[in-house]
Amino acid sequence: MVEIESLKKWIELYGEKVTENKEHLNQLDSDIGDGDHGSNLTRGAAAVKEKVSESEYENLSDFFKDIGMTLVSKVGGASGPLYGSAFISMAKQAKESDDLAVLLEAGLDGIQKRGKAEAGEKTMVDEWIPVVEALKENNLTNKVIEDSLQKTKDMKATKGRASYLGDRSIGHIDPGAQSSAYLFESLLEAGVLNG
Amino acid sequence: MVEIESLKKWIELYGEKVTENKEHLNQLDSDIGDGDHGSNLTRGAAAVKEKVSESEYENLSDFFKDIGMTLVSKVGGASGPLYGSAFISMAKQAKESDDLAVLLEAGLDGIQKRGKAEAGEKTMVDEWIPVVEALKENNLTNKVIEDSLQKTKDMKATKGRASYLGDRSIGHIDPGAQSSAYLFESLLEAGVLNG
Amino acid sequence: MGKEIGMLVVSHVNDIANGLSKLLDQVAQDVTIKAIGGTEDGEVGTDYARIQEAMDSFEEDKVWAFYDLGSAKMNLEMAMESSDKEVRLFDTAFIESAYTAASLIQAAVGEDAIVTQLDELKIKE
Amino acid sequence: MGKEIGMLVVSHVNDIANGLSKLLDQVAQDVTIKAIGGTEDGEVGTDYARIQEAMDSFEEDKVWAFYDLGSAKMNLEMAMESSDKEVRLFDTAFIESAYTAASLIQAAVGEDAIVTQLDELKIKE
Ligand SMILES: Nc1ncnc2c1ncn2[C@@H]1O[C@H](COP(=O)(O)OP(=O)(O)O)[C@@H](O)[C@H]1O
Ligand SMILES: Nc1ncnc2c1ncn2[C@@H]1O[C@H](COP(=O)(O)OP(=O)(O)O)[C@@H](O)[C@H]1O
Ligand SMILES: [Mg+2]
Ligand SMILES: [Mg+2]
Ligand SMILES: [Mg+2]
Ligand SMILES: [Mg+2]
Numbered sequence: 001m002v003e004i005e006s007l008k009k010w011i012e013l014y015g016e017k018v019t020e021n022k023e024h025l026n027q028l029d030s031d032i033g034d035g036d037h038g039s040n041l042t043r044g045a046a047a048v049k050e051k052v053s054e055s056e057y058e059n060l061s062d063f064f065k066d067i068g069m070t071l072v073s074k075v076g077g078a079s080g081p082l083y084g085s086a087f088i089s090m091a092k093q094a095k096e097s098d099d100l101a102v103l104l105e106a107g108l109d110g111i112q113k114r115g116k117a118e119a120g121e122k123t124m125v126d127e128w129i130p131v132v133e134a135l136k137e138n139n140l141t142n143k144v145i146e147d148s149l150q151k152t153k154d155m156k157a158t159k160g161r162a163s164y165l166g167d168r169s170i171g172h173i174d175p176g177a178q179s180s181a182y183l184f185e186s187l188l189e190a191g192v193l194n195g
Numbered sequence: 196m197v198e199i200e201s202l203k204k205w206i207e208l209y210g211e212k213v214t215e216n217k218e219h220l221n222q223l224d225s226d227i228g229d230g231d232h233g234s235n236l237t238r239g240a241a242a243v244k245e246k247v248s249e250s251e252y253e254n255l256s257d258f259f260k261d262i263g264m265t266l267v268s269k270v271g272g273a274s275g276p277l278y279g280s281a282f283i284s285m286a287k288q289a290k291e292s293d294d295l296a297v298l299l300e301a302g303l304d305g306i307q308k309r310g311k312a313e314a315g316e317k318t319m320v321d322e323w324i325p326v327v328e329a330l331k332e333n334n335l336t337n338k339v340i341e342d343s344l345q346k347t348k349d350m351k352a353t354k355g356r357a358s359y360l361g362d363r364s365i366g367h368i369d370p371g372a373q374s375s376a377y378l379f380e381s382l383l384e385a386g387v388l389n390g
Numbered sequence: 391m392g393k394e395i396g397m398l399v400v401s402h403v404n405d406i407a408n409g410l411s412k413l414l415d416q417v418a419q420d421v422t423i424k425a426i427g428g429t430e431d432g433e434v435g436t437d438y439a440r441i442q443e444a445m446d447s448f449e450e451d452k453v454w455a456f457y458d459l460g461s462a463k464m465n466l467e468m469a470m471e472s473s474d475k476e477v478r479l480f481d482t483a484f485i486e487s488a489y490t491a492a493s494l495i496q497a498a499v500g501e502d503a504i505v506t507q508l509d510e511l512k513i514k515e
Numbered sequence: 516m517g518k519e520i521g522m523l524v525v526s527h528v529n530d531i532a533n534g535l536s537k538l539l540d541q542v543a544q545d546v547t548i549k550a551i552g553g554t555e556d557g558e559v560g561t562d563y564a565r566i567q568e569a570m571d572s573f574e575e576d577k578v579w580a581f582y583d584l585g586s587a588k589m590n591l592e593m594a595m596e597s598s599d600k601e602v603r604l605f606d607t608a609f610i611e612s613a614y615t616a617a618s619l620i621q622a623a624v625g626e627d628a629i630v631t632q633l634d635e636l637k638i639k640e
Contacts, residue, residue: 034434034541072468076435078461081468084438114464160460161542164615166632168622229416229559267593271560273586276593279563309589355585356417359490361507363497403538406610409530409552413583416559427534434541458538458610483608483638485531485583511638513608 002100004057006192011052011067013186015045018179028175032162037175040077047074060098064091078115078160079176082124085110100192101135108132115159122155122162122169124176131184140193145184152177197295199252201387206247206262208381210240213374223370227357231272232370239270239278255293259286273310273355274371277319280305295387296330303327310354317350317357317364319371326379335388340379347372395495396422396450398477399488400441400462404428410488418492422450436462442469445477453477454495456488460514481514520620521547521575523602524613525566525587529553535613543617547575561587567594570602578602579620581613585639606639 018025018041025038051070057063068087072080089110090103097103108128117123130148134140150173157169160176187193213220213236220233246265252258263282267275284305285298292298303323312318325343329335345368352364355371382388397414401407407427414423424444429435445453445466453475457463463479470477480487487508494504522539526532532552539548549569554560570578570591578600582588588604595602605612612633619629 036433036435036541040435072438072465074430076429076433076437078464080436080438081461081464085468114467161618164618165622166619166624166628168619168624231416231558231560235560267563267590269555271554271558271562273589275561275563276586276589280593309592356493359493360497361494361499361503363494363499401534401610403534405530405534405537407534409526409528409532409534412530413528413559434538459614483611483636485526485609486638489584511608513611513636513638 002060002098002103002192004060004063006190007060007063008052010187010190010192011048013190014183015049017182017186018042018045021178021182025175025179028173028178031172032157032165032169033175034077034161036077037079037179040075040079041083041179044071044075044080044083047071060094060103061091064088064094064103079124079179082111082115082176085114086128089113101132101138104128104135105132117159120155121159122152122157122174122177123159124174124180126152126155126174127177127180127184131180140184140188142185142188145181145188149173149177149181197255197293197298197387199255199258201385202255202258203247205382205385205387206243208385209378210244212377212381213237213240216373216377220370220374223368223373226367227352227360227364228370229272229356232274232374235270235272235274236278236374239266239275242266242269255289255298256286259283259289259298274319274374277306277310277371280309281323284308296327299323299330300327312354315350316354317347317352317369317372318354319369319375321347321350321369322372322375322379326375335379335383337380337383340376340383344368344372344376392449393421393495393498394450395452395454395501396424396448397488397492397495398441398444398448398453398455398466399423399425399484400436400455400457400466401425401427401484402434402436402458402462404432406458410485413485414488414492417489418496421492421495422448423492424448436465438465438468441465442472445469445473445475448475451476454491455479456482456484456491458484463514480508480512482508482511483513487511517574518546518620518623519575520577520579520626521549521573522613522617522620523566523569523573523578523580523591524548524550524609525561525580525582525591526550526552526609527559527561527583527587529557531583535610538610539613539617542614543621546617546620547573548617549573561590563590563593566590567597570594570598570600573600576601579616580604581607581609581616583609588639605633605637607633607636608638612636 022038022042029037064087068084072084086107090107093106117125134144152174157163162169217233217237224232243265259282263279267279281302285302288301312320329339347369352358357364404427407425411425529552532550536550
């Protein structure tokens, strides 16, 4: 069972991380995409921060929904509808469950429904799948997060802008997997799992 | 053998005809294209008039070349490179012949080389082919010109913008065939053939 | 005289969207064409809110949507999920297929015939 | 760091050309991209003189050309006939293939591999 306060902390930390690492995310994206992933998410994080700080939430669902809609509207890149769909899907799931593994699995479903990417296509999905697995087994660690991230390096992109590069996408970490890694690191740091 | 003075008269009359019939050509083009054929050629005709009036020509070739290059540069639509190629091709031919049938046949070759249209594709080519044939046999008449024009009505466009309309292009006169008809009517009126 | 089908063209760049709309207006005076491009602040990207709003603002019940790159498609699909319109999304060459569709809708060609012609321009999954 | 191949994109509309160039610059900072659109006086159409001039002004010997509709192609072909450049003309989906080409030239992918990939986007005769 998760508490709204720790989740707020989670999202706050995530926003800080993408903002601090904006240039790093842009760099990763400029290697295999258009170089805006950090800028996109920083813009999204600022909007989420403003939105969330204005509101009092009585339930998880409303909290997630606000985040999702804000990301969809403000991010501007593919990661907008993708992260947005994750949180909107979590908002729906939160009406039935407050188990974090169940919620994040719904988030992953939302991403896959929107982007149609499977495992191994070098997208954020390759970060989400192992993390959701680990959460289910109650052993999410920074190592799980970091290992999955590194694995995207050898993959060939077949979805998103990086797929235009074909084989040339190999050898680079996927920017969306990196930002998702920040999301899950923040989850550990915020202590949501100790709740 | 043709005289430069009568050819100047020809081109002048042609310019007047497309200018007077600008709206009609635009209307034909708006039925099966983008509605600018009259405006395109009127712009081209004005530029040709200016260019030609500024120059003294010692040979046919230079005269045709100036017309061709001006049309290419000023017309803006497909008819620019097409009429332009006709006159440029005639300019080359004029170095070897001053027989009008031979010259116009070279013009037709220029159009076909540029636009790759064959007979029956509902383009200006369907006006040029019968006219060149008639010239060769020394019997170009207004009837030949008008009959060829009317025949484009039942054709289905398979080249140029009108080809996007598929079957819907049937039942309309081709605008480029109409402007070519003006070109050949002007030829008769200017008395080039009686020279 | 309006047409049954409206057209929504979505690009990552505002100039491309506006320019395309200029190209289409020339051949489809009676077709409602809405063009959305770029992010809210004029950057390269797509803007869900404006796409959603444009989609819902058609008088026509049927809306045909065209896009340049994949993330525009995701936004269009999100918008479709919450729209009352009967939206059809084309995975076809952006400029060329929008031009073809506009010409044919203007010429009142039947829907099925247009779709068949557009199928030849399919280049996205 | 420049690239061996320059890109020339030609549209019937100035805004489309400029917008496309903005989209491409984002993924291909080191590729020379020249965009020409519309007629001399800003109308819908193509302008031979500017196309010719742009083609000849590349520092690169190789120029890859992309266009939206057929009459742009005719102007490009005329320009090619009097140009010293080694120009390659692509009958592919305009925006999508220019985007693909720009990404791959930037990534220094070999010419043949790029052409193979672009072939899949061929939609014009
Ligand atoms: N179809 C997809 N499914 C899942 N993730 C995707 C998909 N397309 C792109 N992504 C993710 O989005 C990231 C890029 O996001 P961003 O740079 O914000 O968008 P854009 O590519 O539109 O500029 C990629 O690194 C990848 O992780
Ligand atoms: N490939 C071609 N070969 C021969 N003639 C053509 C071709 N394409 C177009 N045309 C002619 O050009 C005319 C249209 O000219 P215009 O309206 O000035 O150009 P655009 O279609 O670019 O607006 C057509 O009516 C047709 O006669
Ligand atoms: Mg990006
Ligand atoms: Mg982007
Ligand atoms: Mg026209
Ligand atoms: Mg035109």
